[in-house]
Amino acid sequence: MVDLIQQRIAPAILSSVEINPITILKTEPGMAPVPTIKSALASSSSDLSVVDGDWRIGGYLAGLQELIDAELRWADENRPKLVETAQQSLKRLFPLLVSDAFTVPKDLTNTSSKEERTRFYHHEYQNKLLVGLAEFLIRCAQERNERHIIVIDRAAALSAPAKNLIKLLVRLDHDARLFRFVLIDYEQRLYFQDASEVHFGRYSLQELGPILDREVAAEKQRQIHEASGGNPLIAEALSTCVAAGLPVIGYLAPVAIVDLYLASLNTGERHSLLKSYIESDCTTPDLIAQRNYAIFEQTTADHLHEQLHRACLDRYLAGEAPLVMLHALSIRDKYKRLELLAEPSQILQSIGLYDLWFGYFGEIFADPALRTFGPGDAPANAAFINAAFVLYSLGCGRVSVPYLDEFYKAFPKSRYTPTVLYAQSMTYGRYQQPVNLTVAEEYALRNLETIERDFKDHDKYDYIKVFAENAYAYIKAKQEKYDEALTLCAEGHGKMLKAYGEERFKLHQSILIYNTSQVYELVDDLPRAEKQLREAIAYDPYYGEYHNDLGNLLSKVPGREAEALQAYARAIELCPPYYEAHLNRAALRNRMGYAAGALSDLDRTLVIKPNEWRAHFQKGNILMRQDRPEAALESYLAAADIDPKNPDLQSNLGLAYSELGKASESIAHYLRALELNPRHALTHNNLAIEYFNEGRPDISLNHATVAVEIGGDPDYLLTREHIQASLQADLTSRRDRASASSTGFS
Structure with a gap:
């Protein structure tokens, strides 16, 4: 198509870009707005780039991948420290990326073979990766003194991760205007909060x-x-x-x-x-x-797409190109499409890009014909099992449970049957709320029986059985049958060592040892819990979550706070931006009297996850202790916007308002706390004080009495005694006045 320049709306584009970090250009397909945008922004001092946002063609971060590649090349050659700092996000988002700046080896989650990979990421993991990537891009722009205007064509086809990365770049930019985006929307459905929208007109003759x-x-x-x-x-x-x-x-x-x-x-x-x-x-x-x-004709097109899909997948696996999924997704034969999507789906799952994966796989998962397609042992069947595995861990048991039952009935002899029964036992025993340990145990025992009957001669029999026993051990621990749980874990690890040595199935061996540590911690045998946890770390030394758990464990042991801080620091070093470790370290630092360090950790937590209410809450508590009720109130209100039904938070809001002399607001939040938890002793005590100060001693005494009966805290007793003494003094005073008045009349 010959380039067309439509000057009519160029000023509107230019002014919008100058004002807003994100401009959405609404137009219909075929209107060729790119030349107009280039013309409008030709005089800008920013670096202007025009890219395609369709993730199916450009990979899961299409629209930003060109920028990422360019900054990686520059940083690798000129500022390797930037790559090193962001390496845990970069190497996990891009598993095939190689850089001399990487200094930390991958953990077992990333290096285990497909058959051994039994650990997958929490759904929040993706955000941590993207925060690390966004901070890397911002630091590169700062170092290079660059400002970018990125025009993304076909932006309605941006992946969910790419959209989130754009939001992060805007949020973390701190008004420096390092990144501005013009998003061309041909489908009239793109939405970014606070973005400016410009509508593109039609062309004249x-x-x-x-x-x-x-x-x-x-x-x-x-x-x-x-x-x-x-x-x-x-x-x-x-x-x-x-x-x-x-x-x-x-x-x-x-x-x-x-x-x-x-x-x-x-x-x-x-x-x-x-x-x-x-x-x-x-x-x-x-x-x-x-x-x-x-x-x-459909068959011809499908054949061409299949050939190109296989070539694209080979290029991705060779590290030569992004993960192009257009051709697999374009296959009109749904059975062939499912077969071709099996491996790319596993790649997206292994990275943790669940939103993108289910963006297309949800439709497949809902198709009755595809749910039972295949022999039961094919990669396409594994794709469904993996989807169910992730769904139950995301709290979508009502979706995964029916499918797993359906699969078990359709393919009772499938090699995935132990995995299916394991998932069912874990759904009922761990992820479903409330848990149903009876049903969970039934599935666990059925799994063990199935393995003994159908998998005795399987070359991975010991691994399969120990994996199933691991689920049974978890259920036993939840049933508070700790000795049985410990025996299952210990014997399972012994079987693994005997059958496979220390190297094969090393990931699962570390998980078994870790689970043993968890049970010991549940029975408060902290020395043994620590011993097992350190052994798990020896198996998988670069898995940051183990170090975070070590910090949590050591923080419970008096005198070992310094070691706990070291463990948290190691966890933060080994993971992408890891808000949980910062949150945990903040609690320990606060307990140690290091308020500045605690606040620093809480601020970092909120950079990574702005809607983490616990960070706002803890920050408010520290600020209250620093006699800064106005700042504390701001943090408490931010927490309440996220979780308004926490009685502790409502009680602390009441205290902050009280400190600011706003009695009516204080009483309202105290009463809200008691609605949520009528036996919240501290709230009863504080409400008693507030009512007393308001000149309502009778209702004040009622709340003080309840506080003493529930809590038994000496301070509550003092509050009640003070109110009672005041009431008694008031009564005595009234009696004296009445007596004096009576004497005067006589």
């Missing part, structure tokens, strides 16, 4: 002139313009049809005219047009090619 055949009569040009609705994509297609001898008849829709043009081509020409269109990743801005693709 004069503006369409460059793509209309000058030898065509003026009246014919007018007809083409009218039929196209001022859309250059349609106008160009109609011009081609006219040049081929087809008339632009007013009562025929443009698509009908294009269909007639296609009918004039022979099969070879149609096939060649189809092939070139698919090889362009279906991006050719040609309505005739698009229409030919839409109506061409």
Whole structure:
């Protein structure tokens, strides 16, 4: 398509970009807005780039991948320390990325083979990765003194991770305007809060002139313009049809005219047009090619897509290109599409990009025909099992449980049957709320029976059985049968060592040892818990979560606070931005009297996860102890916006308002706390004080009495005694006044 420049809305684009970090340009397909945007921003001092946002073609961070690649190349050569600092996010988002700046080896989650990978990421993990990546890009821009304007074409096709990364770049930019985005939305459905929206107008006949055949009569040009609705994509297609001898008849829709043009081509020409269109990743801005693709015989198109998908996957696995999924997703035979999506889905799952994965796999998971497709042992079946595994851990047991039951009935002899029964036992025993330990145990025992009956001769029999016993051990621990749980874990590890040595299935061996530590911690045998946890760390030394748990354990042991701080520091070093470790370290630092360090950790937590109410709450508590009730109130209110039903938080809001002399607000929050927890002793005590100060001693005494009865804290007793003494003094005073008055009258 010939470049068109439509100056009419250029000023609107320019002013919007200057004001807002995100501008959404609303237009219809084929309107070719990019030349206009380039013209509008030509004089900008920022680095201007135009990219395609379709994740199916450009990978899961399409729209930003070019920027990421460029900054990685620059930082690797010029500022390797930036790569080193962000390495845990970079290497996990891009598993095939290699850099000399990487200094920390991968943990077992990332290095284990598919058959051994029994650990997967929490759904919040993705945000941590993206925070680390956003901070890397911002630091690169700062070091290079660069400002970017990124124009993303087809932005409605941005992946969820890419959209979140854009939001993070804007949020973490701190108004430095290092990054500004123009998002072109052809589907009229893109939304970013606080973004500016500009609507792109239609082209006039004069503006369409460059793509209309000058030898065509003026009246014919007018007809083409009218039929196209001022859309250059349609106008160009109609011009081609006219040049081929087809008339632009007013009562025929443009698509009908294009269909007639296609009918004039022979099969070879149609096939060649189809092939070139698919090889362009279906991006050719040609309505005739698009229409030919839409109506061409399905099997031929599917075959071409399959060939290109396999080539694209090979390029990704060789580290030469992003993960291109367009061709697999474009297969119209849904069974073949499922087969081709199995491996890319596993890749997205292993990174933790669940929102993107389920963006297309949810439809597949809901298809009755696909749910039981295949022999039961194929990669396509594994894709469903993996989806169910992640779903139950996300709290979607009502979705995963029916599928797992359905799979078990359809494929009782599948090699995935132990995994299915394991998932069911864990759904009922761990992830479903409330848990149902009876049903969980039934599934665990059925799994063990199935393994003994059907997998005795399997080459991984010991691994499969120990894996199932691990679930049973968890259930026993939840049933408070700790000795049985410990025995299962210890014997399981012994079986693994005997069957496979220390190297094979090393990830699962570390999990078994870790689980043993957890049980010891539950029975308050902290020395043994620590011993087992350190052994798990020896197996998997670069798994940051183990170090966080070590910090939590050591923080319970008097005199070992310094070691706990070291463990938290190691966890933070080994993980992508790890808000949990900061939150835990803040609690310990606060307990140690290191308020500044605690506040620093809490601020870092809120950078990573702004809606972490516990961080706002803890921050408010520290500020209250520093006699800063106004600042504390701000933190408490932020926490209450996220979790308004926490009685401790409502009680502390009452205290903050009380310190600021706002009695009515204070009483309202105290009463709200008691609605949530009528036996909240501290609230009763504080409410007693507030009512007493308000001159309502009778109701004050009632609350003070309840506080003493529930809590038994000496301070509560003092509050009640003070109120009682005041009431008694008041009573005595009234009696004295009454007596004096009586004497006077006599």
